[in-house]
Amino acid sequence: MARQSGIIPLKGTIGNITFYKTKAGHLAREKGGVDASRIATDPAFVRTRENGAEFGRAGKAGKLLRTAFRAMLMNISDSYMSSRLTREMVKVIQADATNVRGKRNVIDGEAELLKGFEFNSNGRLGGTLYAPFTTAIDRTAGTLKVDIPAFIPVNMLASPAGSTHFKVQVAGAEIDFEAETFVNSSAASTELPIDATPTTVMNLAVNVTANSTKPLFLILGVEFYQQVNGALYSLKNGLYNALALVDISGMPASPGGGSA
Template identity: 25%
Template sequence: MAELQGILKFTGKLDGLSFYKMGGKIIVRKPGGFDGEKIRKEAKYANVRQNASEFGRCSKFGGKLRRALQPFAKELHDPILHGRMAKMLHEIMKLDQESAKGERTIQNGLQHPESGTVLKSFLWNPSDGKRFRYSFAERRLFFDRLPEGSTKAEVTLRFVDPDEVEYSLKFMDVVLEVSLPCSEFFIPEDERFEMVGDGWLKFALIRFFDGDGYLMTGKTAVVLG
């Protein structure tokens, strides 16, 4: 990198050099970066291609999962949720011990016992933290911290099938209403529970309402059971 001296000041490219303004000065440097053709074909970039392929699939799956959790995911008001989800899903993908690097899948990773730990440690609403715990096996919700002034919670148990289809992930809902305050809620049996596959993702999505029946913004909670 060099600094352009003299009367003539310009920006742009000339004879293979780039001229740009930074800090009130004109800086000269030779363009760098990766050669796309080499990355696609040369053996020494195999690791780069493998990583790009896996992160791409994680991003795509993350988009489908985020859409499957609407409108709740939108109510989290997190502009970087998609990126955080892709990073979390890549941790799950790395648990796939059946496939070679570059060919690993989230579905295989979800079969690993540690995938549940990764999913449950993910913080869906960073601005509001974790409010409750959910045990699908025990059919219980535990309210550890209630929003001040909340008198009712609308609970949507959403069961998401992680097997990908072209445009979306399939899911099924069971909706419940909980009077607040309470610290624990027993989920009544429902025949739809029998339709939930072993590998499905079992979410509890909770909206809180105040005494006037208005939705409390920024308080929506998402947790995995």
């Protein structure tokens, strides 16, 4: 891959060179590679097939997780989020100590490795909300919650220019990666002014299936608004809205002590 440096950027293919545009600029690369049928059958490419299978599994798992939280993800802007999540899902799958290479999966991996994942690298929760908070997942009751003590917004929020109000949101999801289904729920504070008035204590809780045997995920986010003539408008570009995975409960232990 090489960067185009000419006055007029090219798009398309000339000979064995393909010219294309990305967010990183206009690039060029040489066509080539191993024939797909050989990769699919040649014993020399067994590792490639194993890696490909697990990467595909990671991509599918990441898409399911994104779908479960789609309502909140619609309010953030990060064009590389999907690829970043897939990369982290690969790590989850590689932590599977039960299955052989190529057969490893999210269920037998370590879903907890996703804790702390920032859905918006442009507006990270860790660099947006400085108020302390605690999380808890009660698998028996099917309750996921975030508790935030009272705080002064102007001191404890890194708010984008033009914003006058904010809202704190949580969402929980119970995800069945094998059946590709999920149960989700969300809750939010009211829209609050970004000023020196302390907030009330926030106890935001959501519910999924009680006694679930599936991985449970809890996300926390901050969305910003601008007040114009008494009306609140969401900052639609979502560039600085923060959202992160703050707590995860993977597969519960089986009665025999192993993974379910």
